[in-house]
Amino acid sequence: MRGDHLGVGIVSYGVYIPRYRIKVDEIARVWGEVEDVARSLNVYEKAVPDLDEDTATIAVEAARNAISRADLDPRRIGAIYTGSESHPYAVKPTGTIVGEAIGCSHSHTVADMEFACKAGTAAIQACLGLVRSGMIDLGLAIGADVSQGAPGDALEYTAAAGGAAYVVGSKDLIAEIEGTYSFTTDTPDFWRREGMPYPEHGGRFTGEPAYFKHVTSAAKGLMEILGRGPEDYDYAVFHQPNGKFPVRVAAKLGFKKEQIAPGLVVPLIGNTYSGSTLIGLAATLDQAKPGESIFVTSFGSGAGSDAFSIRVTERIDDIRDRAPSVRDYIAIAEYIDYARYAKHKGKLRL
Amino acid sequence: MRAVSIIGVGCTRFGERWDSSLRDLVVETGIAAIEDAGVTGETIDALYVGNMSGGRFVEQEHIGALIADYAGLSSLHIPSTRVEAACASGGLALREAFLAVASGYADIVIAAGVEKMTDVSSGVAADALAAAADREWECFFGATFPALYAMIARLHMRKYGTTREQLAQVAVKNHHHGHMNPIAQYHTEISVEDVMNSPLVADPLRVLDCSPITDGAAAVVLAPSEIASRYSDTPIRILASAQASDSLALHDRRDITTLDSTVHAAKRAFSQARLTPEEIDVAEVHDCFTIGEILAIEDLGFFPKGEGGIATEEGRTSIGGDVAVNTSGGLKACGHPVGATGIKQACEIVLQLRGEAGKRQVDEAEIGLTHNVGGSGGTALVHILSR
Numbered sequence: 051m052r053g054d055h056l057g058v059g060i061v062s063y064g065v066y067i068p069r070y071r072i073k074v075d076e077i078a079r080v081w082g083e084v085e086d087v088a089r090s091l092n093v094y095e096k097a098v099p100d101l102d103e104d105t106a107t108i109a110v111e112a113a114r115n116a117i118s119r120a121d122l123d124p125r126r127i128g129a130i131y132t133g134s135e136s137h138p139y140a141v142k143p144t145g146t147i148v149g150e151a152i153g154c155s156h157s158h159t160v161a162d163m164e165f166a167c168k169a170g171t172a173a174i175q176a177c178l179g180l181v182r183s184g185m186i187d188l189g190l191a192i193g194a195d196v197s198q199g200a201p202g203d204a205l206e207y208t209a210a211a212g213g214a215a216y217v218v219g220s221k222d223l224i225a226e227i228e229g230t231y232s233f234t235t236d237t238p239d240f241w242r243r244e245g246m247p248y249p250e251h252g253g254r255f256t257g258e259p260a261y262f263k264h265v266t267s268a269a270k271g272l273m274e275i276l277g278r279g280p281e282d283y284d285y286a287v288f289h290q291p292n293g294k295f296p297v298r299v300a301a302k303l304g305f306k307k308e309q310i311a312p313g314l315v316v317p318l319i320g321n322t323y324s325g326s327t328l329i330g331l332a333a334t335l336d337q338a339k340p341g342e343s344i345f346v347t348s349f350g351s352g353a354g355s356d357a358f359s360i361r362v363t364e365r366i367d368d369i370r371d372r373a374p375s376v377r378d379y380i381a382i383a384e385y386i387d388y389a390r391y392a393k394h395k396g397k398l399r400l
Numbered sequence: 401m402r403a404v405s406i407i408g409v410g411c412t413r414f415g416e417r418w419d420s421s422l423r424d425l426v427v428e429t430g431i432a433a434i435e436d437a438g439v440t441g442e443t444i445d446a447l448y449v450g451n452m453s454g455g456r457f458v459e460q461e462h463i464g465a466l467i468a469d470y471a472g473l474s475s476l477h478i479p480s481t482r483v484e485a486a487c488a489s490g491g492l493a494l495r496e497a498f499l500a501v502a503s504g505y506a507d508i509v510i511a512a513g514v515e516k517m518t519d520v521s522s523g524v525a526a527d528a529l530a531a532a533a534d535r536e537w538e539c540f541f542g543a544t545f546p547a548l549y550a551m552i553a554r555l556h557m558r559k560y561g562t563t564r565e566q567l568a569q570v571a572v573k574n575h576h577h578g579h580m581n582p583i584a585q586y587h588t589e590i591s592v593e594d595v596m597n598s599p600l601v602a603d604p605l606r607v608l609d610c611s612p613i614t615d616g617a618a619a620v621v622l623a624p625s626e627i628a629s630r631y632s633d634t635p636i637r638i639l640a641s642a643q644a645s646d647s648l649a650l651h652d653r654r655d656i657t658t659l660d661s662t663v664h665a666a667k668r669a670f671s672q673a674r675l676t677p678e679e680i681d682v683a684e685v686h687d688c689f690t691i692g693e694i695l696a697i698e699d700l701g702f703f704p705k706g707e708g709g710i711a712t713e714e715g716r717t718s719i720g721g722d723v724a725v726n727t728s729g730g731l732k733a734c735g736h737p738v739g740a741t742g743i744k745q746a747c748e749i750v751l752q753l754r755g756e757a758g759k760r761q762v763d764e765a766e767i768g769l770t771h772n773v774g775g776s777g778g779t780a781l782v783h784i785l786s787r
Contacts, residue, residue, distance in 0.1 A: 085599050253522060259418040 051175065054229035054275055058181045059360070061188060061219040062122060062369065064115025065332045066108050067212040067319055067379035070098040072391045074207050080388045081202050088207075092293025096210035096320025098386065098394050099196045103211065105134045106144045108325075109194040110151040112215035116190070117152055119373035120224075122217060125155040128186025131176050132162050133169025133193045133324045134213075135242070135249075148192065158186075166240060167289055168350025169193060170214065170324040175230055175356060177218035189218040193324035200248035201397055208292050210320025212379075214328035224366045225335065225344070228359040231272035233264055240351035251351075257295070260353045265289065265299050268355035269347045276359055280304040283359075284342040287330040289349035290316035305345070312337050318380050331360075333376035340364045401502045403625035405635035406785070408437020409747040410619045414735035415585040417615035422458050422516035423470045425617035430471045433510065433619035438631050441473050445506035447480040448496045450489030450513035451739035456528035458516050467512060486532030487688060489513060490742025491643075491772030491781030494620065498641045498783075501622045513740035514617035525613050529738070532775035534649035546610060546689065548650050548776045550602035553691035556657045557604070560706030562694060564604055568595035569712050570690035571608050571732050577719065578729020580760040581748075585614055585735030595690075609690040614735030618743035620750065634754045639767075640672035640784040648778045659777035662699035669769075669782040670701070677701035680723050680784075681765040682752045684745035686773035687730040693717075696771050697725060700782070724762040727752060742772035742781060753787045 073095045074088040088094045099108070109132050117124055130145040137144045145160035163169040163176075170193015177189025194213025199205030218227075239260035242249035252260075265288055273279060280286070286305045288296040293316050300310045313330035322329055327348035334344050339362065346358040392398055410432025412425050420428070426449075434441075449467050454460040468480035485492040490513030497511035517525050530539045533548060556562050572592055578584035590608060598607040621631075628635035644664035650656055670676060677700060685700065687693035694708035702723050703711045711717060717725035728734040728748040731741060749768035751757045770783045 254416065255418060255518070258416070 051232040052230070052275055053178070056178060056182055056227055056229065058178055058218065058220045059223040059226040061217040061222055062116045062120030062224065063214065063216045063332050063335060064112045064119055064373050065212070065214045065329050065376050065379060066111035066115065067097050067329070068099045068103055068108070069382045069384050070100060070386050070394065071095045071383045072098050072386055072388065076388055077207055091207055092297070092317055093208050093320055094317050096208060097212050097322065098391050099211040101394055104138045104196055105136050105194045106138050106147045108196065108211065108213040109144060109148050109192045109215065112194060112213045113148050113152050113190060113192060115373040116215040116217050120217065120222070120369050122188065124153045126188045127154050127190050128158050129177060129180050129189040130154070130158060130160045131173035131191050133165065133173045134162070134195050135164055135166050135169070135323055136195045136197055137162055137164070165354060166351035167291065167323045167326055168348040168354060168356055170328045171348035171356040171358070174216055174218060175232070178227060178230065181218050181220055187219065191216045191218060193328045195323035195325055197321065197323040198248050203248065205249065205251065208321040210322050212319060212322035212329055213325040214332050216328065222365060223363050224369060225360045225362045228361055229272055229276050230356060230358045231268055231275055232354060232356045233268035233271055234354035235264070237353040239353055256351065260351060261291065261295055261349050262299055262302070264353050264355040265347050265349050266303060268357040269303050269345070272357035272359060278359070282343065283309060283345040285312055285334045285338060286310050286345040287313035287327060287334055288347050289327045290314065290330055291321045291326070293317045315376060315380065329376055335362070335366065336370065336375040336377065338362045338366065340366055402504055404498050404501045404622055404638045405625040405628035406620050406638065406746065406750050407623045407628050407631040407635050408433045408439065408621035409750045410436055411583055411744055411747045412617045413583045414614050414616035414737060416518050418518065420615065422454060422460060422514055423466060425516060425615060426467045426512065426514050427470050429512065429617040429619045430467070433621050437621035439508055439621060441476060443508045444473060444478060444510060446478055446500055446509045447471070448493040448509065448511050449480070449482050450491070450493035450742055451482055452484060452486055452489045452515060453528045453531065457525070458519050463514070485779040486774035487686070487738045488742060488772045488774030488779045488781050489739040490618070490744070491770065491783070492742065494742055494746055494783060495641045495643055495781055497622050498638055501624055507624055507627070509622045510619055511622060511743060512617065512619040513743035515737035515739040516615050517613045517737060518615050522613065537649045544602070545776070546602040546605050549689040549691055550605045551650065552656050552695065553604055556691060556694065559657055560709070562709035564596065565592055566709030566713050567604065567609055567690040567694070568592040570687060570693045571595050573712065573718050574687060574726050574730040574732040577727050577760055578733025580758065581729050581734055584729040584733055585612060586729070586733045605689055605691070611688045611731035611736035614737040616735060616737035616740045616744070618740045618747050620743055620746050634787065636750045636753050637786045638783060639675070639786050640669035640782070642668035642672065642782045644668070644780050646777050648775065650776050657695070658705065659695055659699050659773065659780060661777045661780035662696060662771065662773065665780040665782040666700045669784050673784040675767065675784065679767055680769045681767055682724045682727060682749060682762045683769040683771065684728060684730070684748050685725055685771040687726060687732050688736060688773070690732070692773070693725065693730065700769070700771060719760060719762055727757060727760045727762060742770065745770035745772060746783065746785070749785050753785060
């Protein structure tokens, strides 16, 4: 999939990150890990949902922040796509809960999406198409997760909770989406089968043939379509499954550390899966100036990547501070131990 | 018995070959070896392939027929045999091919080895490899290969004063050699500190003391020496092919700091070749763990028992030393696709003796040796090759 000169883009955005945190060292302590896991992953703590928080509540919070940031009338929203790999129901949409909670009209379409960590960016692409074709006025694309890592599994050190919501439209843009390109193959690097509580993964297979191949292919594909290079962007955001991969892929593509620094939030909140790239983008929008440009590439296991070229408009300064920033949420942190984390995450089955 | 020479070699790139299946690897290496030898399919009389555990790693047995088929030779109906001796399967395939040619039964014979190990999780791979130990008397009690070699290392350190740093030096040297080998799995140089700081696997062995899980394949083409020059400008003579066995379980050994199978195979090989260990210029030995190389260089007779560690530390086994050991990077840095390792060792020695080993070339290498071990020493094979 590819598109450029779209004339549509982001009208508003909002994020939500639960207040609870567990330190990676605490998880390593419980499992008797002698290695410095936090340093080797470049992830030091991760966000944990409260007992009553799930993907639906996180999606609602993020959507509310997006609506209030631009003071939008939710009845203008014609489509809600919620991307997650941890929808609370196997059958029954998350998006309908969001629609009712934020006060949408009933004249809108809803569907939930799943593509491991990239369903949120796929939701944005779906909204771009509907807005550009004139079928809807505004589209709401959400990526949210309360991701699961089996106790003691490598994923447990990073699997975190959080989400971001983006309102897509054609007027009053805070950022124009100049182009998008996707690269997708059937690559089974990470999966969760029906009825299973925790995902499985192919270990090192999740690296080169999965994350790196897809992120670099999508990123190079879009830069080729637009005739641009890393030096044409002020910022870059890559999916953040840990703190090492995005840094390495950025270097591989020729981006500098300073370009990815504003959006690199995984060391402090962990991998929020469908929220990961979108929270990284939000953290970048939180500080980008009018006229600056952002290069974004997500990754979802299974596997695929969506790349976006984004240019910030004058309007960003008018609305940026009307909702909590990513850093605001990161600053509110209440640390819990593994026992309480296990309770919050429902790891204790009675 | 006829004299036998190697007239062609081929080896795939070793590593995590996510995009290649077992049969892809076989085809890649088979084509390379046949092209190198300049033989055609019709001239091939027989195939032998070393493969430890296709059944566990890729759920494929009957590898003999499979490789003949994928080499495009099914319509010729030649005999094709898979042999298995755990990690020594490749060395055993070379020996079987050698015997077929030496006996006069066959002329042009291919000895190959292949293992595709990364299709399963590391836990499944470790368990498949553990099948090379004594399942009932070792594995059922919790022993894994790192644990068995760790016990060997501990006793060697206690008996002979071998140091932790000397073990590390084996890995440092082999990574240094491996970084000059284009087919090697790892092209990174490491330091003694890197080894000492890597995660502990089985005390005293750490991650960087252990050979990795690897996909790869290798093949050599054998011919009677009297016609070898028809195919190759520099045929490499197989001066000796020896095999020995020992108790499967480590605890039944006379002395666990010596692999008697290596000692006996080496004695037979040197006697066949009418050579002494001092005459070997370059050797590929079985360093599945760093302690494995120290045992090997002692048990093969390069250094007195107990002096392998110090010899390594003094650089006597590096390129430019008394005997260049594991110029390919060894199992440690070049990688260890178990069934392919024994054949890859022969490929490396052939390249060295032909003078085609590039940056890692040993000056004036005339005589080389390969040493391939199955399990913790239940089987050992030694081959001696000469220009």
